[in-house]
Amino acid sequence: MKTDDLVTMLATGAGADERPPGANRRFALAIGWGALGTSLLMAVLLGVRDDLAQSTGLPMFWVKFAFVAALTAASVVAALRLSRPGVSLGRAPIALAAPLLAIWALAGVVLLAAEPAERSALVFGETWVWCPLNITVLSMPVWATSMWAMKGLAPTRLHLAGAACGLLAGAVGALVYTLHCPELAAPFLAVWYVLGLLVPTAAGALIGPRLLRW
Amino acid sequence: MQRTGTGDPANATEERLREALVRGLAGDAAAYHGFLKELGSRLRAFFRKRLARAPDEVEDLVQETLLAVHNQRHTYDPDQPLTAWVHAIAKYKFVDLVRRRARRENITDPLDDANEVLAASDTDASEARRDLAQLLRVLPDRQRLPILHVKIEGLSVLETARLTGMSVSAVKIGVHRGLKALAAMIRGGR
Numbered sequence: 001m002k003t004d005d006l007v008t009m010l011a012t013g014a015g016a017d018e019r020p021p022g023a024n025r026r027f028a029l030a031i032g033w034g035a036l037g038t039s040l041l042m043a044v045l046l047g048v049r050d051d052l053a054q055s056t057g058l059p060m061f062w063v064k065f066a067f068v069a070a071l072t073a074a075s076v077v078a079a080l081r082l083s084r085p086g087v088s089l090g091r092a093p094i095a096l097a098a099p100l101l102a103i104w105a106l107a108g109v110v111l112l113a114a115e116p117a118e119r120s121a122l123v124f125g126e127t128w129v130w131c132p133l134n135i136t137v138l139s140m141p142v143w144a145t146s147m148w149a150m151k152g153l154a155p156t157r158l159h160l161a162g163a164a165c166g167l168l169a170g171a172v173g174a175l176v177y178t179l180h181c182p183e184l185a186a187p188f189l190a191v192w193y194v195l196g197l198l199v200p201t202a203a204g205a206l207i208g209p210r211l212l213r214w
Numbered sequence: 215m216q217r218t219g220t221g222d223p224a225n226a227t228e229e230r231l232r233e234a235l236v237r238g239l240a241g242d243a244a245a246y247h248g249f250l251k252e253l254g255s256r257l258r259a260f261f262r263k264r265l266a267r268a269p270d271e272v273e274d275l276v277q278e279t280l281l282a283v284h285n286q287r288h289t290y291d292p293d294q295p296l297t298a299w300v301h302a303i304a305k306y307k308f309v310d311l312v313r314r315r316a317r318r319e320n321i322t323d324p325l326d327d328a329n330e331v332l333a334a335s336d337t338d339a340s341e342a343r344r345d346l347a348q349l350l351r352v353l354p355d356r357q358r359l360p361i362l363h364v365k366i367e368g369l370s371v372l373e374t375a376r377l378t379g380m381s382v383s384a385v386k387i388g389v390h391r392g393l394k395a396l397a398a399m400i401r402g403g404r
Contacts, residue, residue: 001346003258006277007250010284013364013371013389015241020288020390084289085302086328154286156306213310213401214282 023083023153027076030142030149031172037141038176046134046180060184063106067189068178070099071197072171079146079164083153089160096167100194107190125183128192134180135196138173139166143200147211155212162208163201170197224297227256227332232296239287252335254280257304259334264308271311273342274400279307281346281397285390301331310401349399350392357392360385 001009021029042048055061074095081087111119125131146165155161174193183189231249238246257276265271282303290299350361363374364385375382 001277001342003254003273003277003280003342004251006280006346007247007254009361009365010280010393011238011243011247011250012366012368014238014243014246014284022288084291084294084299085286085306086294086298086300087291154282154289154303154306156302214286214397 020152023080023149026149026152027080027083027146030145031076031168034142034145034169035172035176037145038138038173041141042138042176042180045137046177048179049182051182052179055182055184058184060186061178063186064184064189064193065175065178067099067103068171068174068193071096072168072175074099075164075168075171079150079161079168082155082157082161082164083150085154085156103186103190103194107187110186119187122185122187123191125185125188125192127181127183128188131177131181131183131188131192132196132199135170135173135177135193136199138177139169139196139200140173141169142172143169143204147204147208150208151212151214154214158209158212159205160208161212163205165208166201166204167197169204170200173200224329224333228295228297231332232292235287235290235296236292239290239292250280250284253283253300255335255337256332257300259336260304260331261308262336263330263334271315274344275307275311277342277344277346278311278397278400279304281393281400282307285393285397297332298328301328304331314401344400346396349396352399353392353395356380356384357388357395360388361392364389 020026049055074092077095078089078092081089081092110122114122143166146168147162150161150165174196177196183192231252234245234249234252238249254276257279258272261272261275261279262269265275283300286303290296350358353361359378360374360380363369363377364371369377371382371385374380374385378385380388
């Protein structure tokens with residue numbers, strides 16, 4: 001087929017082709033369905049903790065919630081920007097780094113202020129074995145749906161695009177997990193939550209290129 | 215948005231192509247045809263320069279990139295510079311080609327200057343080595359027939375639906391998926 005014929009073919013009836021939804025709508029759908037899946041998964045596997053009402057009165061619960069929510073928002077922005085050709089990341093890396101640096105700084109302050117004998121308890125809490133694993137499991141629904149959203153768009157940096165989807169999945173998983181997780185110490189969050197986020201992010205970065213090619 | 219140097223030919227090209235694409239996206243098939251045609255010429259010049267050692271790959275890559283531009287046109291935001299969008303797609307397809315051909319020797323010159331993507335034009339549309347018409351024939355009927363009737367014979371979606379017994383939305387989806395499948399076949403190296 002000559003290129004001119006291809007051009008004519010592509011242009012013929014182009015208004016009538018099915019034009020798929022754009023980035024915003026795709027990611028809105030992905031996060032909506034994915035978060036629903038994550039919530040169901042948590043309800044079945046873990047459940048909401050009994051003293052949730054009590055802990056929502058504690059400032060540290062909201063610090064934890066804000067930390068994860070900020071990461072969710074920043075990773076949505078990063079994923080949206082990476083899903084379209086020729087769009088730079090803009091300030092997304094700063095928005096991603098800010099909550100991480102904030103929680104690490106807070107963890108440092110808390111550890112410095114604590115008695116040496118208490119420090120290990122602040123870092124490990126009671127559930128450090130489970131936390132990264134639970135966040136990873138809870139990230140799976142959004143991992144799948146956000147990869148679907150990205151796949152229907154046109155990322156040109158596939159490792160980064162995969163990583164952004166993975167981080168988004170981890171952040172939504174962690175957000176839902178805050179309703180179960182009893183840990184409130186900043187050092188715990190700074191280590192185990194971050195580790196839980198890293199697993200789906202790394203998986204996205206590694207598998208992204210294979211999944212997202214177009 | 216502040217525009218500087220509107221007399222600059224690069225800006226004039228960007229402006230003209232952007233307007234044609236925006237009108238095309240709104241359903242103006244003639245404007246869209248003009249957009250793709252001029253874009254093809256620009257891409258040909260852009261790739262020819264960078265594939266100087268593999269001139270017979272140029273037309274294939276032009277066609278592949280045009281198909282990608284069409285398939286991904288829902289990712290273009292009219293507020294975005296068209297040059298940046300096109301360059302990112304062209305570069306992506308170019309790099310993809312280079313990777314596919316990685317077993318062979320290095321055949322390319324670098325292509326990092328975004329502004330160059332629309333800078334020159336080459337209307338000498340030669341025959342591609344890969345025949346898309348051949349690939350179209352391999353598609354399953356639910357994709358092949360919508361493309362044949364709507365995109366090649368120029369029937370309306372409704373007429374195609376009546377002719378094939380498919381639903382209107384199945385015809386639209388068939389066109390869209392078929393063109394994506396075509397891109398995937400090219401990628402698979404057929």
